[in-house]
Structure formats: C-alpha cells, structure tokens
Amino acid sequence: MRDIKSIILYSRCAKSLFIVICITLYILLFTYFGNQNDYKSFEAKHFMENKEDANTTRQPKSTTANIVEEKYFVNTYGCHMEAMKPLATRVLPYIHRLSTVVCPRVQLLTTKIVQGKNYLFFNHSVPELRSCCGVKYLTDVSCAYEQFIRKDDVFNKRIGQQYFRLSTKRRYLEVGTGVQYLWIRCSAYGKMIYNDTLFFLPPPPPPTKKENRKPRTHEKLSVMILGIDSLSHMHYLRSFPEVATFIDRLPHTEFWGYNRIGRNTYANMLRLLTGRSPKELNGTCHSGNKTFDRCRFLWDDFKAAGYTTSYGEDSDQHDILTMHGRGFKKQPTEFYLRPVMQNIRQRTHYEARTLGKLYISMECTAGRLYEDVLYEFIYKLMPHMRQKPSFSLFWKASGVHDYFNYARTIDKDYVRILRELQELGIMNHTLILLMSDHGLRFQGTDCEGVDFTQTFQGMEEISQPLLIALYPEWMTERFPLAMANLQQNSHSLLTTFDLHETLKDVLHLEQLSDYQVTHRTFSLDNDRGISLFLPIPDERNCTTAQIPSHFCLCFKLRQISPHESSVQKAAQFVLDSINDLIKPYPQCQPLRLVKVLAAYNLSGRRQKNIKHAIPKAPYYPRTTRKGEKVDYVASDNDGRAVHKIRVRLSTRPGEGRFDASVVLRPRMRLDGPVTRTDKYKSKSYCVNDYGIEMFCNCL
Missing domain, CATH: 2.60.40 (Immunoglobulin-like)
Structure with a gap:
C-alpha cells in the first residue's frame, strides 16, 4: 500500500495542478518580457504582421468585373497595391469607445x-x-x-x-x-x-402646377461631395458599420486603389476642384494674388450650366481654401457656410471636452458642436437639391482630423443624412462621392501608447483615403459601357485628378453614351487625369499619375535596419534639408536627429517603364539640397539592393516626427515632400508660412 507522500505526488489531481502552475508561470513570463519591447520591436512585429496579413486578406466585396488576386487592392501591369486588414491585430489596441461630447451651454x-x-x-x-x-x-x-x-x-x-x-x-x-x-x-x-x-436659408419657391405635372427627367445629374477629413479606407470599414450596411443596399462602387497625391487636404482637394496642382495654380491664376477669384473651380462650370451651388465646412480656421491663403473675395457659391463659421469662431466659440485619461476636446457654439452646424446647413439645402440640379461640397474635419476613435461617433449622423437624401428622392438624380483626402496624419489624446500613425499600417493608411461613388440605378441602364468602366476602375490606381475629369463628364451626359465612350477610349492616353467613366490603362503607375514616391502605395516596402550606414546618411540628409529650409527664419530653432525610428527599401519592386510616361514634376524644391555621391550599395532585410529609402525619424527640439523618401544614387535627393506625423501647430506659432510651419519649432 502506497504511503501518503506517494498518493499526493502521483495522484491525478497533483499532476493537473502541476500542469496548471507551469502554464501560468509561462504566461506571466511571456507577458513580462513581451512588455519590455521598445518602439523598434513593436514596429518590426507590426511590419511582419501586415506582411502576413497581405497574404491572407480576402478581397473586400466589389462590383468590379476584374478578377483581382486576393492579396492585392490593385494588381495591374503598372501597380501592385497590397491589401490591408481593417482589424489587424496591431490595430485593435487603438480602438476605444469614446464618451459623447456634449456642449454644456443652453441652446436658447x-x-x-x-x-x-x-x-x-x-x-x-x-x-x-x-x-x-x-x-x-x-x-x-x-x-x-x-x-x-x-x-x-x-x-x-x-x-x-x-x-x-x-x-x-x-x-x-x-x-x-x-x-x-x-x-x-x-x-x-x-x-x-x-x-x-x-x-x-429659405426653401425654394414651390413649383408651379405645370412643373408639378411635368415628370422629372434625367437630363442633368446633380453632384454631392460628402467629405470626411483624415478617413482612410480601412478606418471607414472600422468606424462606419451602419453607413456601410446602408450603402450595400444602394447602387455604388467602392474604390480600393484611390491614392493620395498631396500632403494635406489643400493639396489633394485643389486637384479635384480645379484639375491643377498647387504649383500650377501659383504659376497662373493664383500668381501674385492671395485670393482664388481668378481661378476656375468646378462649381463655376456647374453654375454656368444652371446648377445651384453650395459649399460648407465645419470650420473656418482649417478649411480647404483659406488655411493657406485668403480664399475668395467674391462669394464662390450661391450658398456658403463660411460667414457663419467665421462669426462662430470669432464671437461665440468655446471648447468642451470629455473626462478621463483618454479624452477629446471639441468646439461648440451654444448647445451645438461645429459639426451640428454643418449638418443643419445640409438639411436646410435639401429642398433646393430636390427641386433643381445642384453641385454641393460638404466637408467635415472637426474631431475626425485629430482623434482616431472619433469617426465611430458620427456613423449614425451620416446614415441619417443618406437616408434623408434617399427618402426625398435626391439620390435618384445625384452622383454622391463619399470620400476623404488622406488617412489620419496625427493622433490625439483619445489613444495611448505609440501613435497609430507610427505603426506600419498607420503609415500606409495615410495614403489610402476613402472613396465610394453612389449613383442612381438608371445610370447603369442608360450608360452601360460607362458604368461598367466605373465599376472596373474600382481596382485601378486613382487620384483626385481623375475625380476632376469624372465630374466634368457629369456636365455632358451625352459623352457617356456607348458610342462616345468607345470613341474616346480609342484615343485615350495614359494621362494623369482620366474620367472614371473611361477605362484606366493597366500601364498606369505612380509616375504617370504624378503621385510622389513618398505617397505611392504601389511600392512593396521592405524593412531595413535603422543602423545601416545608408539609412543614417539618408536620415541626416533629410534633417539637413529641413534645416536649410528654415535657415532664413531666425525664430525657428535648428533641428537635430534623435533617432531613426524605422526605414524601408522602396526599390524592392520597381515600377515598369511605361511609354509616354509623364515626367514627374518636382515637389517642394526648396526642401531639396545637393547631396554627396553615394559609392556604396546597401541591402534590405531580404538582401535586395537599395536605391531609394523611406525613413521615419524623430527630432529635437519639439519632439518632431518626420517621414521622407530619399533617392540614394547617383546623388542624394528628396523624392517628394517631407511629411510630419505629430501635431505641431502650437509649436510653430511664430511663422505664418504654409511651407515652413511644419518644420519650425519657435524659440
């Protein structure tokens, strides 16, 4: 008979208890050492995870007729844009439910x-x-x-x-x-x-009896741009489940290859509204003139065609056309929200914030948020949209521009707007672009830890904004070839230059007949701007679309050690370029390099040389300095040669975070603008120069 000691040691209960203790110790040790990882290991894990996600992500549903490989959003001869997961594991820690912001003052x-x-x-x-x-x-x-x-x-x-x-x-x-x-x-x-x-805003006069008896024809198609600032396509999928469900029941096309072309809202939207880059406007209608009155915008064309025109944003201080200029002397559209928002900021503005460690601060007037004023503007204009062809631009920036989780709080607001447009019959004669300009570029106080923009996916999402087109069902029946092209282009590389050409086509619906589309397709060039009613050439790449390499998602990024000599030299070159730029401004402190946070090889998949390619225009030439000849050959973690590098670096003073792409050979040069991924407005109060303020840390 066994003694008591043997019974205790060899019983099933003892064995089970021993296994439980071992597993618990393993989990505790794994958690402890896992939490010791610094920024570098966090970024490396995130990079590898996205590499795995790209191989396993299923292609989101789309109306496209093309068969696209599951791991690509775009898979054409000129561009391979890898897919991302909206709810990748490394994204989840940033997702929090925000408390509702209430403006506490009375709405008398x-x-x-x-x-x-x-x-x-x-x-x-x-x-x-x-x-x-x-x-x-x-x-x-x-x-x-x-x-x-x-x-x-x-x-x-x-x-x-x-x-x-x-x-x-x-x-x-x-x-x-x-x-x-x-x-x-x-x-x-x-x-x-x-x-x-x-x-x-008074409603339009009621239609006459004769107009009531006359059936509504589709001779003209209205246009509405519903813009939400800083909303990437992936963040839309994370944050707007109700809008996505509502849209799924409507005729629409979701565009997965929409790539930002400029650093901020101004640079991206100016191309949509005018068909020109900021540099081109500065050399023509905006040259020596601080207003845009001599420039022609899309709403001018629609106004000339008899459309009602409207333009509203939920800010006047950071809006598209006045943040870096003086806007317009003459009112640009028939209905214009800016005078209201301007008076709010100057006379009735105050801030309200939520409580807690993860808080947000929002701007109010009386008992309303700024966004409520924009929504009121939209609803008051709906009777006009219902009665007469219209061109409208409504842009929301408050909250979504600064806080990762704020987008989720406005999901219901946009469902209500879309539902009202549907119930009033406005959708039956309107092309609606639900879109953004770029992804989230800064992270606010609604998240903790390493900024989402500093992760690999956060960096990629900045350049893939949302774009969805909603259109009346009769368009598919009346213009089958044009609409088939629109749907097929859902997996093509696109920019706001293409949206400009698309909206110009809306003014001339006769151009969308099968005969006209076929004729125009035969003479189609691989231009930077092509109507989405025409087929985007498979040969299009970032060069022909005039997308700077720094924003181009067609490159496959491969990680490089931050300690490589080529990376360190590229980072120092970026820093020297910035300091050269701010040198004429004595109120700005010179920057010094603290650390290279991450580096990537942009040369892993070269874009194919396309005949008739448009040479890429120089961007921000003031930031480019003459570099030394490079007589070394670097390699990435996969052993591939490096000719072009993207570096992410931190600087002092001001704790700045900058991203830049650098061509190494034959001489170093910046390939596109230097971008900043941390908030800097309060640090650059001593300068009022759009091209300088992001680099300036005031004395």
Whole structure:
C-alpha cells in the first residue's frame, strides 16, 4: 500500500495542478518580457504582421468585373497595391469607445421659417431656463441680435442691431426674410446666458402646377461631395458599420486603389476642384494674388450650366481654401457656410471636452458642436437639391482630423443624412462621392501608447483615403459601357485628378453614351487625369499619375535596419534639408536627429517603364539640397539592393516626427515632400508660412 507522500505526488489531481502552475508561470513570463519591447520591436512585429496579413486578406466585396488576386487592392501591369486588414491585430489596441461630447451651454433659440418669414423660436420652458441659468422670470432675460453679411473670406460686416425680451406669451420673434446671418446674445442679472450664431436659408419657391405635372427627367445629374477629413479606407470599414450596411443596399462602387497625391487636404482637394496642382495654380491664376477669384473651380462650370451651388465646412480656421491663403473675395457659391463659421469662431466659440485619461476636446457654439452646424446647413439645402440640379461640397474635419476613435461617433449622423437624401428622392438624380483626402496624419489624446500613425499600417493608411461613388440605378441602364468602366476602375490606381475629369463628364451626359465612350477610349492616353467613366490603362503607375514616391502605395516596402550606414546618411540628409529650409527664419530653432525610428527599401519592386510616361514634376524644391555621391550599395532585410529609402525619424527640439523618401544614387535627393506625423501647430506659432510651419519649432 502506497504511503501518503506517494498518493499526493502521483495522484491525478497533483499532476493537473502541476500542469496548471507551469502554464501560468509561462504566461506571466511571456507577458513580462513581451512588455519590455521598445518602439523598434513593436514596429518590426507590426511590419511582419501586415506582411502576413497581405497574404491572407480576402478581397473586400466589389462590383468590379476584374478578377483581382486576393492579396492585392490593385494588381495591374503598372501597380501592385497590397491589401490591408481593417482589424489587424496591431490595430485593435487603438480602438476605444469614446464618451459623447456634449456642449454644456443652453441652446436658447432656434430658427424657423413660416410662410417665407424668418423667426427666432424660444426653445426652452421656464423651469428648464431656471434650472440651467437661474432665471426666475422670462422678462428678466434681455437679448439683442446683430445681423451681419459676408464681406470676404476674412471679414464679415455688421448691418444692424435689434433688442428684444423673452416672453411666455410670445415664443416667436420675426426677424426678416431671405438668407440671414445673426449673432445673438442674451443676459440675465448682469450675466450672459446665451451667445450664439444662427442662420436662415429659405426653401425654394414651390413649383408651379405645370412643373408639378411635368415628370422629372434625367437630363442633368446633380453632384454631392460628402467629405470626411483624415478617413482612410480601412478606418471607414472600422468606424462606419451602419453607413456601410446602408450603402450595400444602394447602387455604388467602392474604390480600393484611390491614392493620395498631396500632403494635406489643400493639396489633394485643389486637384479635384480645379484639375491643377498647387504649383500650377501659383504659376497662373493664383500668381501674385492671395485670393482664388481668378481661378476656375468646378462649381463655376456647374453654375454656368444652371446648377445651384453650395459649399460648407465645419470650420473656418482649417478649411480647404483659406488655411493657406485668403480664399475668395467674391462669394464662390450661391450658398456658403463660411460667414457663419467665421462669426462662430470669432464671437461665440468655446471648447468642451470629455473626462478621463483618454479624452477629446471639441468646439461648440451654444448647445451645438461645429459639426451640428454643418449638418443643419445640409438639411436646410435639401429642398433646393430636390427641386433643381445642384453641385454641393460638404466637408467635415472637426474631431475626425485629430482623434482616431472619433469617426465611430458620427456613423449614425451620416446614415441619417443618406437616408434623408434617399427618402426625398435626391439620390435618384445625384452622383454622391463619399470620400476623404488622406488617412489620419496625427493622433490625439483619445489613444495611448505609440501613435497609430507610427505603426506600419498607420503609415500606409495615410495614403489610402476613402472613396465610394453612389449613383442612381438608371445610370447603369442608360450608360452601360460607362458604368461598367466605373465599376472596373474600382481596382485601378486613382487620384483626385481623375475625380476632376469624372465630374466634368457629369456636365455632358451625352459623352457617356456607348458610342462616345468607345470613341474616346480609342484615343485615350495614359494621362494623369482620366474620367472614371473611361477605362484606366493597366500601364498606369505612380509616375504617370504624378503621385510622389513618398505617397505611392504601389511600392512593396521592405524593412531595413535603422543602423545601416545608408539609412543614417539618408536620415541626416533629410534633417539637413529641413534645416536649410528654415535657415532664413531666425525664430525657428535648428533641428537635430534623435533617432531613426524605422526605414524601408522602396526599390524592392520597381515600377515598369511605361511609354509616354509623364515626367514627374518636382515637389517642394526648396526642401531639396545637393547631396554627396553615394559609392556604396546597401541591402534590405531580404538582401535586395537599395536605391531609394523611406525613413521615419524623430527630432529635437519639439519632439518632431518626420517621414521622407530619399533617392540614394547617383546623388542624394528628396523624392517628394517631407511629411510630419505629430501635431505641431502650437509649436510653430511664430511663422505664418504654409511651407515652413511644419518644420519650425519657435524659440
């Protein structure tokens, strides 16, 4: 008979307990040493994971007629763009559910239009006003409104002031007719309780009986650009599940090869709106002129064709055409939100933020977020879109530009907008581009740890913005060849130059007939801008599309050791180029290199030489300095020769993070602009130069 010791040692229970203890110790040790990894090992793991993901990712659903290999978004003769996973393992730690941002101040008044007259409507009961503002009687509240009009894109002009008091007997106050902008203030007991900017956009006159009897024809196609700043295609798939589900039930095409062509919103959208690059505009209509009044934009063409035109953004300080210039002296479109947003920023703006370690800060006016003002603008214009052909551009930047997780909070907002467009019948005669300009370039305080933009996938996503086209079903029936081309181009390399040509075609629908499309296809060149109603040539690459190598997703990136001599020399060359650029600005401190965070070989897959290729225009020539001849041959981790490198580096002072692509041979030179991936606005307050501010750390 076994003794007690033997029973304890050799029993099944003891063996099981021993195994559990061993597994627990293994997990604890693995977790401990795993957490000791520095930035370099984190980046290396992320790079390898995406390399594996590219081989296993299934191609998202698409209406394209092409059969595309599963691991590529684009797989043509001129471009191989590897697929990404929206929910790759290394992305998951950055995803958090944000608390709703509430603007805490009272929304005392709203606007209403009744029988063509504009009214301010008192929006609260007396008990609510007592609770929020300590007001006992409505008669204790005295108010004044100032009407203002737009002078130009920098200044508004006040044209009158009226005083009034709130009353329980009268909840409406008539203020005028037509388009009106009002700045309103209310106070009680010597304290301001309401400060807001409101606007009126009257609906169009009702159609006559004759117009009501006349059936709606499709002679003209309206255009709506619904833009969401800093939204990559992958981030759309992560953040807009309800929008994606809604769109799946509609005729649409999702474009997987849409590649950014410029550093920021201005550079990308200017190509869409004018068909020209910023440099080309500076050499022509914008030369020596701080406004864009002499430049021709797409809305000018649509206006000349009898369309109603509208343009609105949920900011005036960081909007597309005034952030780096003075915008327009003459109002560019018939309906224009900028005067409202300008008055909000100057007179009624304040900030609200969520609580906690992972917080966000948003801009408000009274009880509304900036985005609510943009949504109000869109909804008030829908009666006009319903009745008359229209061209509209609505651009949202607040929140999504700065915070990784904010996009998820506006999913329902855009479903409501799309549903309203559908229910009002506007979708039945409108081409809608749901799009962005680039992916997230900065990370805010809604995430912790290493910035998402510093990961390999974060770097790649910056250059793959969202683009989805929604169109009426009758277009496929009326223009079968043009729409087949549109769907086939869903897996072609595209830029905003192509979108410009596409929207020009909308003005001339007769050009989309099968006969015209066939005729135009025979004479098609491999140009930088091609209408999506025509077939994008398989030979197109980043050179012919004029996409700088630094933004080009057709390259297969292969990691290089940051300690390679070629990498260190390239990083120092980038730093010297930046310091040469800021040298004429004594208020900017010279930068010094802290660390090369990562490096990649851009020469692993050379783009094929295409006949009739358009030579690539130089970008930011001021940042290019003459480099030394390179008499060495570097190699990447796979043993391939290196001729072109992308480096990611950190600098001081200012803790800057920069990315740049450098050609090594025969002489070093920058291949495209240097980009920055950390927030720098508060550090560059001493300069007001678009080309300098991202490099300047003020003394």
